[in-house]
Amino acid sequence: MIYTVGEAARQIDVAASTLRYYDKEGLLPFLERSGGGIRMFKDGDLSWLRTIECLKKTGMPIKDIKHFIDYCMEGDSRIDERLEIIRAQRESVIRQMEEMQSMLDMLSYKCWYYETSKEAGTCSIHDDMKKEDVPPEFHKYLNTKL
Template identity: 55%
Template structure:
């Protein structure tokens, strides 16, 4: 079955203009065109489009994705290079996840902090609390936050 840009964009949950941009940047050399010049996508194109979307979400640049797509076009001779690219992106995403987890932990602590301050009517109350007085599930977040706030302690 063939799909228009709009139909394929809907399948991918992205804007049609994104697919047009990808094509303009050379990421879609596999896309067929109708006699009238319209881009026509096949069911098989979906796999590569999902990979492009995934790589973009990891923060990979369009230039790097283009390099990947060029390697795909080379076939099995480029397996090692493609594997290296995915290994590098996995490490980058793992780092992003760790950074996001750290951010989430601080947000959870500060949410508790302000919920407590609101209930007590003052920010001085949670600020003055000793770690053992903080709810057990919040303590790791408080400790992490305190270490970031006062690295010399």
């Protein structure tokens, strides 16, 4: 099946302008055009676009995505480089997830802190609270206020 820019964009949930930008930046060397120069996206192209979107959402810069796409276009001779790029990005995502989990843990503590403060009518309830009165997962935040 052949898709227009708008149809392809809807398929991967991005703006059509995003696909035009990707094309301008050289991320779509596989893309065919009609005799009139209109971009023609095929089902296989959607897989490429999903990969590009995935890499972008993980924080990979456009220039690095371009290198990855270029290596893909070169074929099997660049498998090692492609694997290294994907492994490095995977590690980056793991670090991001660990950081996000840490932030979520802190926010969970703050929710508990303010819920118990609200119930007591004051934040000073925590001043005399014993460690055993605090859920174990929040012990590392015991000296955190505000």
